[in-house]
Amino acid sequence: MYHRLRIQVIISTLFRSSTTMSARPFAPERQLALSAVRRACALTSSVFNKLVKNETLTKGDKSPVTVGDYAAQALISVMLKNSFPADPIVGEEDAAELRVEEGSVLRERIIALANEALVAPLVEGDKAEWGIGPGQEKTSDELLDAIDRGNHDGGRTGRMWTIDPIDGTKGFLRGEQYAVCVSLLVDAQVQLGIIGCPNLPVDASKPDGERGCIFVAVRGQGCQQIPLTGSTETALSMPAFTPSSLNFLESVEALHSSHSTTDTISSILGITRPPLRMDSQAKYGCLARGDGGLYLRMPTGVGYREKIWDHAPGAILVEEAGGIVTDSRGAPLDFGLGRTLGENFGVVAAGKEVHSAVLDAVQQATGTKAKA
Numbered sequence: 407m408y409h410r411l412r413i414q415v416i417i418s419t420l421f422r423s424s425t426t427m428s429a430r431p432f433a434p435e436r437q438l439a440l441s442a443v444r445r446a447c448a449l450t451s452s453v454f455n456k457l458v459k460n461e462t463l464t465k466g467d468k469s470p471v472t473v474g475d476y477a478a479q480a481l482i483s484v485m486l487k488n489s490f491p492a493d494p495i496v497g498e499e500d501a502a503e504l505r506v507e508e509g510s511v512l513r514e515r516i517i518a519l520a521n522e523a524l525v526a527p528l529v530e531g532d533k534a535e536w537g538i539g540p541g542q543e544k545t546s547d548e549l550l551d552a553i554d555r556g557n558h559d560g561g562r563t564g565r566m567w568t569i570d571p572i573d574g575t576k577g578f579l580r581g582e583q584y585a586v587c588v589s590l591l592v593d594a595q596v597q598l599g600i601i602g603c604p605n606l607p608v609d610a611s612k613p614d615g616e617r618g619c620i621f622v623a624v625r626g627q628g629c630q631q632i633p634l635t636g637s638t639e640t641a642l643s644m645p646a647f648t649p650s651s652l653n654f655l656e657s658v659e660a661l662h663s664s665h666s667t668t669d670t671i672s673s674i675l676g677i678t679r680p681p682l683r684m685d686s687q688a689k690y691g692c693l694a695r696g697d698g699g700l701y702l703r704m705p706t707g708v709g710y711r712e713k714i715w716d717h718a719p720g721a722i723l724v725e726e727a728g729g730i731v732t733d734s735r736g737a738p739l740d741f742g743l744g745r746t747l748g749e750n751f752g753v754v755a756a757g758k759e760v761h762s763a764v765l766d767a768v769q770q771a772t773g774t775k776a777k778a
């Protein structure tokens with residue numbers, strides 16, 4: 407029923423005209439990044455369809471890394487460099503492991519996949535000057551360098567992009583939710599966030615219906631959902647939840663977010679609906695469109711530092727849909743500390759009507775004091 411509460415306004419014509427686009431702040435960045443995320447979603451879907459799981463590597467942090475992660479980061483990075491050559495990139499992956507494997511099947515597969523995605527025909531909205539389309543192949547070295555352009559340290563000043571080429575790697579490998587996530591930070595403030603979710607139902611009330619959505623938000627311009635295979639934009643606005651109508655969105659992996667803390671907070675708030683568990687920043691998109699009323703990510707006490715690419719794109723979606731995103735003390739997430747968010751105080755994302763009640767419950771559950 408909460409789906410009916412969504413305020414959805416079709417504004418497809420608003421962003422389509424290039425005259426309108428270029429007049430809006432960050433219009434070229436939005437258009438380019440949308441195209442890059444769309445291509446990366448096509449790439450990752452095709453990897454999944456062909457994927458043989460024994461091609462999965464294991465990195466030191468135990469998260470599975472697939473050819474899809476590397477190839478998608480290479481693709482997005484090439485496209486960003488072609489249009490915004492001066493902008494640094496904070497990307498999840500780096501090519502160190504691939505460089506020692508010259509000629510390996512894995513490396514050749516990554517190069518082939520990235521090039522296939524780069525040379526795919528132009529579709530509506532694409533521009534040849536972005537360095538995409540037939541004949542735009544790159545060499546192996548150029549693609550490995552593109553992956554390594556994601557090695558920027560982050561920081562407080564200037565423009566920088568974040569790329570998480572496949573967020574929710576475990577969901578991806580299970581054939582469930584994952585997301586291709588890109589954001590643009592300016593002086594540590596998120597100005598643009600784009601999240602492509604190839605497996606997410608376009609309408610949560612029709613779980614067996616059409617799948618594949620992109621969520622996009624530019625600061626001050628609202629949050630929109632676009633079907634992966636179309637251009638109709640739907641403006642998203644978070645419905646007003648009360649504590650009694652709330653339900654949680656949370657990680658599938660208990661290692662990533664403490665389910666037991668969430669359970670305690672749930673009882674304090676009197677929430678009876680079961681949590682909606684899904685992998686990846688698809689959770690932020692679902693929150694922005696009202697599939698759930700609250701996203702909690704509580705530290706599991708293992709000293710993990712959250713990464714900026716795991717939250718910057720999602721945070722702006724929720725804020726532009728009318729919600730509030732803070733850590734569990736009520737402090738804003740700080741994207742200016744480097745590649746991580748620093749000490750892990752968790753994430754509390756919710757509608758403005760309930761956010762402070764949730765913070766109180768978190769404080770009660772964890773014995774922490776909200777930041778003054």
Ligand SMILES: Nc1ncnc2c1ncn2[C@@H]1O[C@H](COP(=O)(O)OS(=O)(=O)O)[C@@H](OP(=O)(O)O)[C@H]1O
Nearest residue numbers: 572573574575657658659661662684685686687710
């Ligand atoms: N210990 C720990 N604590 C918190 N977070 C961690 C931890 N380990 C990994 N990660 C990051 O979690 C990202 C995926 O988590 P999600 O919430 O998106 O999905 S999940 O349900 O937890 O799988 C995942 O992003 P991807 O690597 O892009 O999949 C990681 O960056």
Ligand SMILES: [Mg+2]
Nearest residue numbers: 469470498575
């Ligand atoms: Mg990872």
Ligand SMILES: [Mg+2]
Nearest residue numbers: 570573574716
């Ligand atoms: Mg991630």
Ligand SMILES: [Mg+2]
Nearest residue numbers: 498570572573
């Ligand atoms: Mg990832």
